[in-house]
Amino acid sequence: MKIFYGVQATGNGHITRARILGKALEAKGAEITWLFTGRAPEKLFDMDAFGNYRTCKGLTFATRKGRIDLLQTAMKLSFPAFFRDVTGLDLAGYDRVISDFEPVTAWSCKFQGLPCLGISHQNAFKFPIPVEGDRPLPRLVMNLFAPCSLSVGLHWHPFAPPILPPIIDTSHTDKSEETDKILVYLPFEDHRTVQRVLRDMQRGRFMIYCDVNSPRDEGPLHLRPFSLNGFRDDLATCHGVICGAGFELTSEAIHLGKKLLVKPVAGQMEQLSNALALERLGLATRMNRLAPGTVTAWLQAPAIRRMVFPDTASELAHWITQGCTESIEALSRRLWARTNPQGAFRSPWQGSGTPTTPPSLLTEHRLRPSLPIPPALRRPPFTLS
Numbered sequence: 001m002k003i004f005y006g007v008q009a010t011g012n013g014h015i016t017r018a019r020i021l022g023k024a025l026e027a028k029g030a031e032i033t034w035l036f037t038g039r040a041p042e043k044l045f046d047m048d049a050f051g052n053y054r055t056c057k058g059l060t061f062a063t064r065k066g067r068i069d070l071l072q073t074a075m076k077l078s079f080p081a082f083f084r085d086v087t088g089l090d091l092a093g094y095d096r097v098i099s100d101f102e103p104v105t106a107w108s109c110k111f112q113g114l115p116c117l118g119i120s121h122q123n124a125f126k127f128p129i130p131v132e133g134d135r136p137l138p139r140l141v142m143n144l145f146a147p148c149s150l151s152v153g154l155h156w157h158p159f160a161p162p163i164l165p166p167i168i169d170t171s172h173t174d175k176s177e178e179t180d181k182i183l184v185y186l187p188f189e190d191h192r193t194v195q196r197v198l199r200d201m202q203r204g205r206f207m208i209y210c211d212v213n214s215p216r217d218e219g220p221l222h223l224r225p226f227s228l229n230g231f232r233d234d235l236a237t238c239h240g241v242i243c244g245a246g247f248e249l250t251s252e253a254i255h256l257g258k259k260l261l262v263k264p265v266a267g268q269m270e271q272l273s274n275a276l277a278l279e280r281l282g283l284a285t286r287m288n289r290l291a292p293g294t295v296t297a298w299l300q301a302p303a304i305r306r307m308v309f310p311d312t313a314s315e316l317a318h319w320i321t322q323g324c325t326e327s328i329e330a331l332s333r334r335l336w337a338r339t340n341p342q343g344a345f346r347s348p349w350q351g352s353g354t355p356t357t358p359p360s361l362l363t364e365h366r367l368r369p370s371l372p373i374p375p376a377l378r379r380p381p382f383t384l385s
Helices: 012-027 071-077 079-088 103-112 122-126 136-145 191-198 228-237 248-256 268-279 292-299 314-323 330-335
Strands: 002-008 029-037 054-058 094-102 117-120 150-153 181-183 205-209 217-219 223-226 240-244 257-262
Touching: 002 012, 012 029, 012 117, 012 248, 012 314, 029 103, 079 103, 079 217, 094 103, 094 268, 103 240, 117 122, 122 136, 122 150, 136 268, 181 228, 191 205, 191 223, 191 292, 217 257, 223 228, 228 248, 240 248, 248 257, 257 268, 257 292, 268 292, 314 330
Parallel strands: 002 029, 002 094, 029 054, 094 117, 117 150, 181 205, 181 240, 205 223, 240 257
Antiparallel strands: 217 223
């Protein structure tokens, strides 16, 4: 099977997910042509797994001090160039086209009248999930950004039947945890501000991955350049993670049982909604402002219970290479039945028959999922404002 796979490369999470699913697809005999958009090619790193991949500008957003910068975002947009990329993309001869929230691929399929399979966390927003910051413009942008003819959504809980568990690397072996090590990844924050806040912490060693050219140690702060292998090792051996409210890293941390402190990008509906869901599911603590008192309180809080996700990538790769003939609902039911919550909650698919019908969309700070969340998970270990 020949597959064309477009990936939104603004954040590393989409690339990480594509790397995992791509490996599973290739194990099923698929040949993949990769396209990455949304980031300058020289800013991409550890891309050997994608072979002779392609890049173009695509669409993305700009941030400043942890907040979306609308002016810079508007200045970076070039719709004539985007239109040229869309109309110039030749998708003939491919058996399947996939978009991980990548607009050039999705819109090219739309113009050419070709089916496009969308696989992303953003697709879960088509269903009743916890939502915060839902305004007409952000919702319109999310719906039109990368339209696909068939969508697979990913989330931490089966809020609706078509949603699948996260795509993560389940082959990691457990490593000895260093109880004072904290992994820090806040790519949309000024790393000088991050350093200033963490430098005076009375406990903890902070492995801060940021835009530096070489490793640098400053007391409890250990600045590290972006590195796939180094990051994986620190994630496996750390006690907790301080990060944005993106989907992929938080999923890996939950799977490994790491304590989570998340700071969503202000004004970004996806991250605001992720932070709300994590908080309500009891999987993380949320902060809206990076402050020493917030971090100190989180460091002293108990660890979360681990939630082990199934090998979604292998099952999804089999489903794709077999022609996507099985219903997404059936695939979802099978995968959630294999989720091992290790005390967090029992999968609602286990022995419960058909799930209930979603009552309505979830908006702002209300949580009314289509499948019940047990009382133990309705609140996080503690709450920070």
